[in-house]
Amino acid sequence: MNLKMQEAVLHLNKYDSSSKSAQDAQKLLNALKDTYDVxxxxxxxxxxxxxxxxxxxxxxxxxxxxxxxxxxxxxxxxxxxxxxxxxxxxxxxxxxxxxxxx
CATH class of the missing domain: 2.30.30.320 (DUF1653-like domain)
Structure with a gap:
C-alpha cells in the first residue's frame, strides 16, 4: 500500500467504524487498493x-x-x-x- 493509501486508512480509523460514511469510505479504499498496489x-x-x-x-x-x-x-x-x-x-x-x- 502506498503512502497516500496508508494516510487515508489512518485518517479513516479516527472515525467510528459503525457509521455509514466510514463504512462507505472503507469500501472505496478496499476497491482502490488492488490498483494502488501496482x-x-x-x-x-x-x-x-x-x-x-x-x-x-x-x-x-x-x-x-x-x-x-x-x-x-x-x-x-x-x-x-x-x-x-x-x-x-x-x-x-x-x-x-x-x-x-x-
Missing amino acids: VGFQFRHYKGGLYKVIGEAIHTETEEKLVIYEDHDGVFWARPKEMFFGKVIIDGKEIKRFTKID
Whole structure:
C-alpha cells in the first residue's frame, strides 16, 4: 500500500467504524487498493506492449473505475479496471490481458 493509501486508512480509523460514511469510505479504499498496489509497476500487454500503471480514476458519468497507464511514448491510456485486470482468449487459451513484470 502506498503512502497516500496508508494516510487515508489512518485518517479513516479516527472515525467510528459503525457509521455509514466510514463504512462507505472503507469500501472505496478496499476497491482502490488492488490498483494502488501496482502503481508504478510495468505490465506487458498480451500483444507485447509495455505499460506503466499510473493510477486509477473514476468515470464522471458512470462512476466506473478506470486504470490509467502510460506507454513508452508518454501517451496515457485508460481502460475499465475489470478489463485491465481481466483475461482474453487467444487460440482457445485464456490468458491475462496485462501481466505484471517483476
